[in-house]
Amino acid sequence: MNRNVMVAGATGLVGSTMIRILEERNFPADHLVAVASERPEARTVSFRGEEVGVTTLPAALKEEPGIAFFSAGKDVSSTWAPLFVQAGWKVVDNSSCWRMSENVKLVVPEINGDLLGPDDRLVANPNCSTIQMVMALAPLHKKYRLQRIVACTYQAVTGSGQKGLERILAERRASIAGNRLPLKGSVYPCPIDLNVIPDIGTLMPDGYTEEEIKMREETRKILGDWQIGVSATCVRVPVKAGHCVAVNARFAKPFTLEEVCSLVRTFPGLVFNDLSDGLGYTVPQETEGTDSVYVGRVRRDPSEENTLELWTVADNLRKGAALNAIQTGELLLRF
Numbered sequence: 607m608n609r610n611v612m613v614a615g616a617t618g619l620v621g622s623t624m625i626r627i628l629e630e631r632n633f634p635a636d637h638l639v640a641v642a643s644e645r646p647e648a649r650t651v652s653f654r655g656e657e658v659g660v661t662t663l664p665a666a667l668k669e670e671p672g673i674a675f676f677s678a679g680k681d682v683s684s685t686w687a688p689l690f691v692q693a694g695w696k697v698v699d700n701s702s703c704w705r706m707s708e709n710v711k712l713v714v715p716e717i718n719g720d721l722l723g724p725d726d727r728l729v730a731n732p733n734c735s736t737i738q739m740v741m742a743l744a745p746l747h748k749k750y751r752l753q754r755i756v757a758c759t760y761q762a763v764t765g766s767g768q769k770g771l772e773r774i775l776a777e778r779r780a781s782i783a784g785n786r787l788p789l790k791g792s793v794y795p796c797p798i799d800l801n802v803i804p805d806i807g808t809l810m811p812d813g814y815t816e817e818e819i820k821m822r823e824e825t826r827k828i829l830g831d832w833q834i835g836v837s838a839t840c841v842r843v844p845v846k847a848g849h850c851v852a853v854n855a856r857f858a859k860p861f862t863l864e865e866v867c868s869l870v871r872t873f874p875g876l877v878f879n880d881l882s883d884g885l886g887y888t889v890p891q892e893t894e895g896t897d898s899v900y901v902g903r904v905r906r907d908p909s910e911e912n913t914l915e916l917w918t919v920a921d922n923l924r925k926g927a928a929l930n931a932i933q934t935g936e937l938l939l940r941f
Contacts, residue, residue, distance in 0.1 A: 609636035610672030616640035620677040623928035639666045671695040691727045696938045698931045705730040712827050715933040716874045717744045724941035734926030735759045736824040739851045741899040742918045745869040750857035754835035760843045760850040769793045806840040848890025849922040856913040888919045
């Protein structure tokens, strides 16, 4: 494979995080192709000590093919990812466009990266909250078999991209000045600063939002078990970065808490929060800029047989998006 690497959405929060992680992990790329949709001719990004000019997707398509990371939204991926695949690129897509396509693998490398092979030219990156939840549950599902999951997410504003971050900061400045920002132009249906919004994505006819449906269907696909019942409530919270998921999980087989804690401790990418060395949980501020999924508040649900409660936290821009995509790209480079 050629050593070109492309990042579509290079100036966004996830795209810029991808570029930073490519540097940190010394991803084998000789040349970065940085793509953005807004005024690319006037922008640059820093990569390995050099300023790289930002270009457009049509121009990038003319480059020698390598591996492409898309983080530019569903509409862009729908049109352009197949064109890059046809041109010889391997594509990892961070949007929701291809996640549930039957012929596209949905990958969390620690869980199902072994499914990838030389014929995989387009691979989907899961939803941010789904990734951290299945990371915590995968080793438990393997031993005890999941039957049902009830999850409540607490999702940071950076999950809405740069506009989400700008909105909360603008609201905070206005509040300090004694003013209230109008909702016109906001990415949220309600004020987000000093507030929580149980509404992420389009509301569907059954009363669930798109985000909640993603967590249900993606969890089943990643774990390879379509019989798992999943119900999620997804909530936006006034936190800069770091998503949290409170999970109630019922299993087919009995477990001991000692076994559960051991499985979490030894699974790649997880950090177990033990009461012996802290509060027994991690909070979003502690995860910013880190790559692990933190698991704490592990306890048995006394109201249901074989049922566990746990708390997960992860940096949504890194393991929840950019890092997971780069890890998948590293696996694709083997073929």
